[in-house]
Structures are given as structure tokens and as C-alpha cells.
Amino acid sequence: MELNKNDDTDLRALLHATLVDVDALMSRAVYDALFDAAAAQGPAQVLEIGTAHGAGTIALALGGASRGHDIRIATVDTLQALPDIPSSRARFGGPAENEAIVRGNFRRAGVGDRIDLHVGRSEDFARKLPDEFSIDMLVLDADGRIDRDLALFGPYLAPGATVIVDDIDGKVGAALRGGRLAIDLKHVISEKLTARLVEEGYLKFEKRTIDTSFFRAPDPQNWDYARLSEIAIASYRELIFLETAISPVMASSIASLLSSKSFLRPLYGGARAIYRRLSNRGNKQD
Numbered sequence: 481m482e483l484n485k486n487d488d489t490d491l492r493a494l495l496h497a498t499l500v501d502v503d504a505l506m507s508r509a510v511y512d513a514l515f516d517a518a519a520a521q522g523p524a525q526v527l528e529i530g531t532a533h534g535a536g537t538i539a540l541a542l543g544g545a546s547r548g549h550d551i552r553i554a555t556v557d558t559l560q561a562l563p564d565i566p567s568s569r570a571r572f573g574g575p576a577e578n579e580a581i582v583r584g585n586f587r588r589a590g591v592g593d594r595i596d597l598h599v600g601r602s603e604d605f606a607r608k609l610p611d612e613f614s615i616d617m618l619v620l621d622a623d624g625r626i627d628r629d630l631a632l633f634g635p636y637l638a639p640g641a642t643v644i645v646d647d648i649d650g651k652v653g654a655a656l657r658g659g660r661l662a663i664d665l666k667h668v669i670s671e672k673l674t675a676r677l678v679e680e681g682y683l684k685f686e687k688r689t690i691d692t693s694f695f696r697a698p699d700p701q702n703w704d705y706a707r708l709s710e711i712a713i714a715s716y717r718e719l720i721f722l723e724t725a726i727s728p729v730m731a732s733s734i735a736s737l738l739s740s741k742s743f744l745r746p747l748y749g750g751a752r753a754i755y756r757r758l759s760n761r762g763n764k765q766d
């Protein structure tokens with residue numbers, strides 16, 4: 481199916497119907513906000529880092545189409561977990577299986593002809609970019625290393641470009657993975673970094689929907705990349721001693737951690753060893 485409608489209500493309804501089938505990871509309000517942002521943008525080259533199964537990409541493509549805009553979206557995802565990048569896509573198979581799912585989703589939503597899917601890391605994609613590539617809207621929803629993506633793609637941002645960053649709510653996430661505690665500081669670092677970037681005028685805050693923030697980059701052609709790097713280091717340093725809100729994920733993880741046999745067994749083993757040692761010492765004294 482290719483799109484032949486350009487009516488806001490029809491295409492928004494198509495987006496909502498699509499979200500049910502595409503393993504959408506954000507709330508419907510955020511996808512609506514992406515749809516609206518693309519509708520307001522005009523003809524645009526969009527770059528999205530973090531495709532997953534394409535829910536956000538489809539929202540952007542349908543939003544652009546709802547006003548008849550000529551919108552092109554380059555979207556980039558590893559579509560697999562890598563040693564330094566956990567990926568929720570791993571549970572759907574390898575990159576080939578995920579790519580087939582994503583392309584199928586684009587085709588069913590009728591937006592396949594507007595989207596260029598690149599399988600790989602954002603760094604790999606940046607290496608292949610021609611000098612004249614110009615980005616009107618940059619959407620960052622990957623592994624939270626937004627300083628990396630701003631350094632990679634800042635030189636390609638058009639003056640006044642829209643920059644959208646997901647996962648900004650300052651909360652710590654945690655989960656048990658293979659008996660180990662996995663801490664997720666993505667939401668914290670995104671909040672710290674973007675707050676400093678706004679303070680220093682790199683980004684101008686426009687609005688926030690749930691935990692997705694919308695910014696404008698007034699003059700990316702004047703960005704000082706050495707300063708960007710200092711800002712990033714200062715933000716990452718703040719992670720060493722962190723006081724922050726505990727997200728529901730964290731609270732439930734603590735509960736599951738405490739009830740987990742793999743967590744309690746070593747504690748129980750340790751306590752028993754101490755008890756034995758103390759009681760043996762007591763026996764010797766007797």
C-alpha cells in the first residue's frame with residue numbers, strides 16, 4: 481500500500497492502528513507529538529537514530545504526509561545487541577529478522593518509499609554521509625549517548641533544525657539480567673546533558689511530551705565541539721555520586737531483586753559461613 485490520502489484525521493487514525501502491531505515502545509501521546517512535529521516541519525530531511533520496529537519513523541512519515549510534505553527519513557539501528565549496546569530487538573532474532581519486520585511495518589503503513597533504513601551503528605552511518613547532507617529534524621532515541629550523536633550529526637544540522645530527544649526524565653532504571661543487576665542511566669544522562677546544552681545556548685527548549693523533549697538548534701553552524709565535549713564530560717562525572725528519583729522500574733526491580741534466589745543465595749551462604757566460623761570459635765573456647 482502506498483499513501484494516497486493527505487488528511488490529518490485519516491493518517492492519525494492509521495498511525496494509531498499501526499501502533500498496535502509494531503512493538504511501539506513509547507506512549508501514544510509521544511507518537512502523536514512526533515506526527516505533529518513532522519506535520520509542522522514542512523518538507524524535510526529527517527534523521528532518526530534508534531528505529532526499533534519503526535513506530536516513531538512511521539509517526540514522522542505519516543505526520544509529514546498529513547500536510548502533503550515531501551519528507552525523507554533516514555533511520556538507523558543496529559537491530560541487534562552489541563557488547564556496548566543492549567537492544568530490545570535481540571528478542572526478535574538477529575539483524576536480518578528484525579530488518580524484515582521493520583520493512584514489513586513500513587510497507588503496511590504505506591510509508592516505505594519515504595524511508596531509508598540503515599542497519600548499523602550511528603557512527604557507521606555518519607562515516608558514509610556526503611558533505612552536502614542537511615538535516616532539518618534529528619530524532620535521538622538510541623542508547624542515550626546523545627553527546628556522541630550531536631557531535632556526529634551537528635555539522636549536518638540546518639540552522640533552526642528541530643532536535644528531539646527521547647528518555648529525558650532523570651530516572652534510574654534497573655533490571656536483573658542473567659543474575660546480574662543492570663543499571664540504566666540513559667534517562668539521567670540525557671536530562672543532565674540537554675539541561676547544560678540549553679543553558680549554554682546550543683539547544684533551545686520547546687516542549688516536552690511525557691519523557692520526550694523537543695528542542696531547536698538555533699545556530700548549529702557555530703557549535704564549539706571542544707566545549708560540547710567538556711559539557712559531556714562534566715555531565716558524565718555527575719553520575720559518580722547520583723541523587724535522583726527512583727523510577728517504578730527501579731522500585732519493582734528492587735522488589736524482584738530481594739525476592740530473587742540468585743541474589744539471596746550468596747547472602748544466605750555468607751551469613752551461614754560467618755555463623756559457622758563464630759560458633760566454631762565458641763566451641764574452641766568451651
Ligand SMILES: C[S@@+](CC[C@H](N)C(=O)[O-])C[C@H]1O[C@@H](n2cnc3c(N)ncnc32)[C@H](O)[C@@H]1O
Pocket residue numbers: 503504505506529530531532533534535536537556557558559560561565566567568569600601602603621622623
Ligand atoms: C528505544 S529503541 C527505539 C524506539 C523507537 N524509536 C520507537 O519509536 O519504537 C532504541 C533502539 O536504538 C538502537 N540503538 C541503540 N544504540 C544504537 C546505536 N549506537 N546506533 C544505532 N542504533 C542504536 C537499539 O537497537 C534499539 O532498537
